Structure formats: structure tokens, C-alpha cells
Amino acid sequence: MEDKVLLAHGSGGRLSHELIEKHCMPYLGNTILNRMDDSAALELNGRIAFTTDSYVIKPLFFPGGDIGRLSVCGTVNDLATSGAMARYLSLSLIIEEGFSVFDLERIMSSVSETAKEAGVLVITGDTKVVDHGSADGLFINTSGIGIIPEGIDISGGNAKEGDRVIVTGTIGDHGIAVMAQREGLKFSIPVESDCAPLNRLVSEILDVSSDVRCMRDPTRGGLATTLNELAAQSGVGIQIYEDKIPVKDAVRGMCEILGFDPLYIANEGKMIIIAAPEETDRIIACLHRNKYGKDAAVIGEVTSQHKGRVALRTRLGSSRIVDMLTGDLLPRIC
Amino acid sequence: MRYIDEYRDTELGKNLIKRISSLSKRPARFMEFCGGHTVSILKHGIRQLLPENIEMLSGPGCPVCVTPVADIDKAIALAHLPGIIITTFGDMIRVPGSSSTLQKEKAAGADVRIVYSTQDAIEIARMNPAKSVVFIGVGFETTAPTVAASVMTASREGINNYYVLSLHKLTPPVMKALLTSHEIELDGIVCPGHVSAVIGSGPFEFIGIEHNISAVISGFEPLDILLAIEMLVRQVEEGRHILENGYLRIVRHGGNRNATEMMADVFEPSDSCWRGIGVIPGSGLRLRERYRAFDAETRFEIEPQTAKENPACICGDILRGVKGPRDCKLFGRLCDPGHPVGPCMVSAEGTCSAYYLYGGEDGR
Numbered sequence: 001m002e003d004k005v006l007l008a009h010g011s012g013g014r015l016s017h018e019l020i021e022k023h024c025m026p027y028l029g030n031t032i033l034n035r036m037d038d039s040a041a042l043e044l045n046g047r048i049a050f051t052t053d054s055y056v057i058k059p060l061f062f063p064g065g066d067i068g069r070l071s072v073c074g075t076v077n078d079l080a081t082s083g084a085m086a087r088y089l090s091l092s093l094i095i096e097e098g099f100s101v102f103d104l105e106r107i108m109s110s111v112s113e114t115a116k117e118a119g120v121l122v123i124t125g126d127t128k129v130v131d132h133g134s135a136d137g138l139f140i141n142t143s144g145i146g147i148i149p150e151g152i153d154i155s156g157g158n159a160k161e162g163d164r165v166i167v168t169g170t171i172g173d174h175g176i177a178v179m180a181q182r183e184g185l186k187f188s189i190p191v192e193s194d195c196a197p198l199n200r201l202v203s204e205i206l207d208v209s210s211d212v213r214c215m216r217d218p219t220r221g222g223l224a225t226t227l228n229e230l231a232a233q234s235g236v237g238i239q240i241y242e243d244k245i246p247v248k249d250a251v252r253g254m255c256e257i258l259g260f261d262p263l264y265i266a267n268e269g270k271m272i273i274i275a276a277p278e279e280t281d282r283i284i285a286c287l288h289r290n291k292y293g294k295d296a297a298v299i300g301e302v303t304s305q306h307k308g309r310v311a312l313r314t315r316l317g318s319s320r321i322v323d324m325l326t327g328d329l330l331p332r333i334c
Numbered sequence: 335m336r337y338i339d340e341y342r343d344t345e346l347g348k349n350l351i352k353r354i355s356s357l358s359k360r361p362a363r364f365m366e367f368c369g370g371h372t373v374s375i376l377k378h379g380i381r382q383l384l385p386e387n388i389e390m391l392s393g394p395g396c397p398v399c400v401t402p403v404a405d406i407d408k409a410i411a412l413a414h415l416p417g418i419i420i421t422t423f424g425d426m427i428r429v430p431g432s433s434s435t436l437q438k439e440k441a442a443g444a445d446v447r448i449v450y451s452t453q454d455a456i457e458i459a460r461m462n463p464a465k466s467v468v469f470i471g472v473g474f475e476t477t478a479p480t481v482a483a484s485v486m487t488a489s490r491e492g493i494n495n496y497y498v499l500s501l502h503k504l505t506p507p508v509m510k511a512l513l514t515s516h517e518i519e520l521d522g523i524v525c526p527g528h529v530s531a532v533i534g535s536g537p538f539e540f541i542g543i544e545h546n547i548s549a550v551i552s553g554f555e556p557l558d559i560l561l562a563i564e565m566l567v568r569q570v571e572e573g574r575h576i577l578e579n580g581y582l583r584i585v586r587h588g589g590n591r592n593a594t595e596m597m598a599d600v601f602e603p604s605d606s607c608w609r610g611i612g613v614i615p616g617s618g619l620r621l622r623e624r625y626r627a628f629d630a631e632t633r634f635e636i637e638p639q640t641a642k643e644n645p646a647c648i649c650g651d652i653l654r655g656v657k658g659p660r661d662c663k664l665f666g667r668l669c670d671p672g673h674p675v676g677p678c679m680v681s682a683e684g685t686c687s688a689y690y691l692y693g694g695e696d697g698r
Contacts, residue, residue, distance in 0.1 A: 318379020
């Protein structure tokens with residue numbers, strides 16, 4: 001077998017089969033996928049949640065994860081935001097000619113481990129190989145199906161005045177861990193990506209609380225952008241407190257150096273939860289019992305003021321608006 | 335977190351605000367020179383905490399913002415030339431020229447790369463000997479020494495495909511120009527912290543001596559700025575007009591000798607055009623004769639074109655402190671950080687961007 005993926009591996013012929021059978025199936029195989037039909041036949045009961053996402057991260061391997069783990073977590077977490085327990089995933093690979101087969105296997109192994117952790121099965125998939133230069137190593141798309149438990153109605157439009165805003169842990173870890181690896185920076189910092197499947201955590205929360213109004217994972221655009229989305233969707237104001245937001249020192253330090261604000265840095269293993277005030281103690285206690293929620297904190301509340309916007313109370317006691325992220329995060333000049 | 339938390343301490347901050355309020359009797363108008371100061375003031379909500387008789391104006395201390403359209407056009411024209419790699423700090427790529435931005439040119443196929451340091455630009459030149467690598471040198475005295483260092487490296491190592499488009503600006507001359515114009519009357523200036531760390535406090539002493547205006551060099555943390563304002567208020571109330579250093583942990587009277595020597599070795603002062611202000615004698619830096627081989631403007635022929643600006647954009651007035659973002663018809667309507675019309679909305683240190691991001695569309 002070649003040690004690099006060739007264009008011929010995407011031809012649909014013998015080499016394509018070999019690539020899938022030798023390098024993907026050993027990691028991903030299960031009774032549904034093993035049938036090798038063009039579509040998976042499923043039996044599902046109840047309300048279904050369905051979502052899709054594409055993953056184009058650079059570098060492909062980063063402290064705390066890789067594109068494989070990310071492509072499972074991202075989709076599982078998107079399903080979890082509606083309270084759904086992820087069940088099945090599709091997995092599509094777009095591979096650049098010349099990509100290392102060894103790396104492909106590492107990534108498939110990571111997909112497999114993360115899927116096991118989340119309790120999901122990869123039941124259908126696809127591989128395409130494109131010319132050198134037409135993709136950046138490997139792009140992955142996953143779609144996911146999950147079941148929403150009965151009686152659960154979670155939506156970004158449900159926040160009400162007086163509700164509390166909870167974040168499940170420190171913010172900015174993923175974005176900073178990845179940025180520190182990028183060409184030209186190579187900072188050595190003790191921060192790993194928080195990339196993690198949160199469906200079990202969410203399911204534990206729903207077991208202890210029946211009044212969760214909104215959940216959303218603050219990925220690209222960070223906490224600030226996601227809170228703005230929720231404020232707009234619910235037609236409410238959100239007030240947060242600077243000194244309550246959990247941020248690791250190393251993340252703060254790197255943000256200070258580069259001129260970034262941790263509020264805008266991506267997360268891949270965090271959830272924002274908006275819930276009725278009487279539910280917060282129970283939810284926080286539940287979060288603190290799970291390794292993915294041990295740093296969870298109440299960071300603010302929903303208000304009837306400044307509708308559609310997010311305001312932050314600073315450490316000095318002043319207040320300012322927190323806007324959505326616009327454009328790319330660009331390092332400053334001086 | 336050490337060296338950060340101390341300078342954001344809630345109790346110390348409240349004490350300083352109390353002291354400012356009890357000291358301050360007469361109306362006073364201060365300008366914070368640096369974009370970094372403006373951002374910190376808005377981000378930490380300092381304006382709301384000051385007594386009403388203290389007015390804070392934002393100054394021209396944002397290097398991206400003061401770069402005229404014609405110079406942005408030059409960078410874009412360079413990006414069009416065959417075999418060129420443009421290297422630049424991040425902020426610059428979104429600044430609108432007459433008809434395009436470096437970001438748009440990149441999308442259209444030009445080789446434009448964001449670097450974090452001039453040494454990265456040198457590395458790109460080393461790795462691409464068949465290409466010409468141009469670094470867009472934008473910045474004040476804080477950035478110029480690192481660009482000087484890159485030119486010295488290129489010269490020493492014989493890297494002959496590395497060039498600098500020197501658009502650097504010097505801060506004391508623009509301060510002098512602003513004060514001499516008497517367009518705005520000021521009682522005090524919050525002077526640049528990191529520029530002073532490089533050139534020392536000496537070059538800003540003229541503010542008190544020649545213009546009878548109080549001046550304090552300030553750091554960028556909220557307590558640094560509150561301390562500087564407290565020192566300014568004290569001077570104003572006591573009728574003193576001198577330069578004081580409120581950033582003792584970083585700024586020495588003589589500055590950073592290594593940095594200034596490198597700058598002086600590679601660059602010489604030149605006349606330079608500032609957006610919204612015009613040409614100020616001796617306010618720019620060009621490569622000295624012996625380093626001219628690394629000068630992008632000498633090496634490449636750039637077709638001059640007529641620079642076009644949106645006539646409704648008042649970035650120029652904002653840079654001089656004559657107007658604020660709220661006075662601009664475009665602010666928050668046609669101009670926001672996603673669709674910037676002028677440079678003050680692009681740069682992270684730009685006044686309009688800081689007002690928009692931290693003060694909301696009404697710019698408070």
C-alpha cells in the first residue's frame with residue numbers, strides 16, 4: 001500500500017475500496033456501516049434533531065485534539081444544543097492528493113475514540129480525493145442525527161427576563177491552543193483545546209432540571225458572539241460580569257500579547273446554558289460533578305434592558321456593550 | 335494573573351476615581367494620544383467613572399489610521415506586480431484604499447501574508463529566493479526598530495529579495511503639529527507609553543515647556559490610565575504644566591538605547607503625509623542611503639494614482655480630535671467593523687472601532 005493518498009484513491013474503483021476497507025473501516029466499522037450500502041436504513045422514534053458541519057482546521061493535529069475528534073464533537077454538540085442525544089453520524093472526507101495515509105489512520109482512530117466516548121455510530125460516509133492544492137490536507141464534513149427526549153423544548157429564542165446565564169467552563173482554550181501552533185507564532189503555552197463531546201453532560205443537566213431555556217456552544221466568534229445571537233433571537237438583553245467569567249491565565253496572557261479579547265475566542269467543548277433562576281444551583285452542582293463542567297460558573301442574567309444586546313459590567317464597576325465578532329481576529333501592530 | 339491583575343484591581347481603581355473626583359474642580363479637556371489608550375478607556379468603561387467636568391478626546395495615535403489612502407494604494411499596487419509576496423501586520427489588510435484592500439487583492443490571487451514579526455517576513459524571503467518579499471512598514475517608534483532590525487539582518491545575511499515599504503510615523507512631530515494648529519484647546523495630554531519606552535520621555539517635554547500644557551506618560555491598564563488622569567488633574571488644579579512619567583515600570587528618561595540606535599542606523603527622518611492632517615516635516619522615516627537597496631519604493635516602479643476617499647468619512651477630523659465618531663453620518667449606519675469605510679473603523683486601535691465595539695452604535 002502507498003504511504004500517500006493518490007488521486008486514484010478517489011476514482012471509485014479498486015483503490016477507493018482499498019482506502020476505505022484498509023484504513024477507515026477497521027476504526028469505524030459497526031453493524032450498519034459494515035453492510036456497505038449506499039444509504040443507511042434506520043429505525044428512529046420520537047422527535048429528531050438533525051445538523052451538519054464542515055471542519056477545515058489548520059493545523060490538523062493540535063494540543064488536546066485533532067480534526068477527527070473535532071468533527072465528531074462539533075456535530076454531537078450542535079445536536080446537544082437542542083437537548084438531543086446524538087445517535088448517528090455521517091462522515092465525509094475530502095482529501096488532498098499526497099496526504100499521509102498514516103495521518104489519515106490517526107485521524108480515523110481519533111474519530112472512533114471520540115464517537116465511542118459520545119456513544120454515537122458512524123453509519124455512512126464518503127471519500128473524495130482532489131488535486132494537490134485544491135484542498136488543505138483534509139477537510140471533513142459530518143452530519144448528525146439525535147433524538148430529543150420527550151417534554152424538552154430548548155431554543156435560542158426561549159430566554160426570559162430574570163433567567164441566569166451559565167457557561168460550563170473556561171473560555172478561549174480551543175482558539176488559543178490552535179493559534180499558538182500556527183505558523184509564525186509557535187508559542188509554548190500550557191493550554192489544550194477543550195474539544196469534547198458534551199451530549200452526556202447535557203443529558204445529565206436535563207435529568208436534574210426541567211427548566212433549561214437555551215443552550216448553545218460558543219464556537220467560532222466565542223462567548224460574545226453566541227450571547228449576542230441568543231439576545232437577538234430571544235429579544236432580550238443579557239448582562240454579564242467580567243469578574244465571573246472563567247478564563248485560564250495562559251489564555252488571558254496570550255490574548256494580552258496579541259491584542260485579542262477572550263470573549264471572542266473559539267471554544268469546542270463549552271456550552272452556554274440559560275435557565276430559570278431557581279434551577280441554577282442544581283445545574284451548577286450537576287456540572288461540577290462532570291469533568292467537562294468542573295469550572296462551570298453563573299456569569300450573568302437575562303434582563304429586559306438593552307434588548308438584543310449584551311452588556312458587560314467591568315471590574316471597575318462601569319458597563320460596556322459587548323458586540324458580535326466582526327471579521328477575522330487580526331493581531332495588532334503596536 | 336501577575337502584572338495584569340494588579341493593574342485592574344477594583345479597590346485601587348475605585349480609590350483613584352474618588353481621588354480624581356475630589357481633586358477635580360475646574361473643567362478640563364484631556365486628549366489620550368494612543369489608540370491603545372482609547373481602547374482601554376472604552377473597554378474598561380473609564381469615561382463613565384470620571385467626573386462630568388473632565389472631557390476625554392481621542393488622538394491620532396493609531397498607525398493604521400493615520401496612513402493616507404495614497405500609501406494604501408501603493409501597497410495594493412505592489413501586490414499587483416508579478417513575483418511579489420506582500421507581508422504585513424494583520425490590521426493593514428482590511429484598510430480601504432481608493433478602490434480595493436489588500437484582503438480583496440489576496441482573494442483575487444495576490445500573495446499577501448500576515449506576519450506577527452518582521453523576522454517572519456525575513457524568513458519568507460529566505461524561503462522564496464526567486465520572489466521579492468515586501469514588508470509593509472506601518473507603525474510608530476514602537477514598530478520601527480523591529481523593521482530596522484529586519485533590514486540589518488537582510489543586509490548582513492545578503493538577503494537581496496527583501497524590501498520595506500516604509501510608511502512609519504513619528505509621534506513627537508504630530509503632537510507638535512496638533513498643538514501648534516490650536517484647532518482644539520487642551521488642558522492635558524495622556525502621552526504614549528510604549529513609544530516613550532523606546533524614545534524616552536525627553537522628546538515629549540516640549541508639551542509643557544513650549545505649550546503650557548500638562549502631560550503625563552501613561553501605561554495601558556485601567557489603573558495606569560486612572561493614575562495618569564489623576565496626575566493631570568493635580569497639575570491642572572495646581573496650575574503646573576510639565577511632563578510627568580506615570581509609567582515608571584516601563585519608561586526611562588533615556589528610552590531604549592538599542593532600539594533608538596538601530597532605528598537611527600537604518601532610517602532617517604523624512605516629511606510624511608498623515609491622513610486628515612497633511613504633510614508634517616520630519617514626521618516619517620525613510621531608509622538611509624546605505625540601505626536604499628531594501629527600499630520598496632526605490633526598487634519598484636509604482637504608478638501614482640489619484641487617491642479617492644469617501645467624502646462623508648470624517649476619519650481625518652476624528653484623528654485630530656476635532657470631531658468624535660458620533661459626529662460622523664456613516665458611523666454605525668454605513669460604516670461598522672464588518673464594512674469599514676475609513677481606517678478608524680478597521681484597526682483594533684482605531685477610535686471608531688473602539689467606540690463601536692465597546693460603546694454601542696450610539697458611541698457612548
